[in-house]
Amino acid sequence: MRHVTAAVLLKDGKCLIAKRRTGDALENLWEFPGGKIEDGETPQECLQREIREELQIEVTVGDFLTESIYDYGRGVIRLMAYIVTWQNGNLRLTVHDGLAWVDRNTITGYPFAPADIPIAAKVRDLLSAGES
Ligand code: C5P
Numbered sequence: 001m002r003h004v005t006a007a008v009l010l011k012d013g014k015c016l017i018a019k020r021r022t023g024d025a026l027e028n029l030w031e032f033p034g035g036k037i038e039d040g041e042t043p044q045e046c047l048q049r050e051i052r053e054e055l056q057i058e059v060t061v062g063d064f065l066t067e068s069i070y071d072y073g074r075g076v077i078r079l080m081a082y083i084v085t086w087q088n089g090n091l092r093l094t095v096h097d098g099l100a101w102v103d104r105n106t107i108t109g110y111p112f113a114p115a116d117i118p119i120a121a122k123v124r125d126l127l128s129a130g131e132s
Contacts, residue, residue: 001069005047006032006081006116008065008123011101013130015123017110018054019098029113032081032123033096043080054096057089066122070115079115081122104128 009016009032017030035050037043044061051059062083069078093099100110104127112120 001076001078003037003043004035004077004079004115005037005043005050006034006079006119007047007051007059007061007084008032008081008119008126009051009059009084009086011086013127014101014103015107015127017100017102017107017112017120018093018096019100020113021095021097026113028111029116030100030110031113031116032119034079034081043082047082047084051084054094055089056092056094058087059084060087065126066119068115068118072115077115079119081119 018033019028019030020026022028033051033054034047037046047061048059051057062085065081065083067078067080069076104124107120107124
């Protein structure tokens with residue numbers, strides 16, 4: 001099983017999602033940015049590295065939110081989602097070709113990568129809870 005992290009980056013009641021590039025695996029589907037945990041890395045270190053690589057910003061990693069286990073056919077991945085907070089840097093995409101800040105209503109309108117679907121449902125609950 002491959003262990004993969006995903007960032008739930010929240011700002012002003014919205015969450016950032018990113019679109020996988022046309023031509024990549026899972027092209028044009030949306031995901032929570034992150035990636036594979038390398039040997040010796042903690043999930044927190046992995047997320048900081050991946051977010052630095054993919055979004056060019058520095059984050060701190062907070063609470064674990066949820067996880068999703070999915071078999072893409074080439075092996076099972078365990079996708080672990082954490083709440084992250086933007087510390088500094090100007091956001092610039094390096095591997096995705098679109099981004100969106102979604103709220104509890106708009107998050108449902110995006111086609112997510114299969115492993116990210118249960119995480120999106122949990123994020124929607126989280127965003128709804130924040131509004132009551
Ligand atoms: O980015 P990286 O190649 O390290 O990701 C490892 C695997 O996890 C890829 O197969 C990718 O499709 C998957 N993934 C995912 N959802 C995410 C992040 C990665 O399904 N939010």
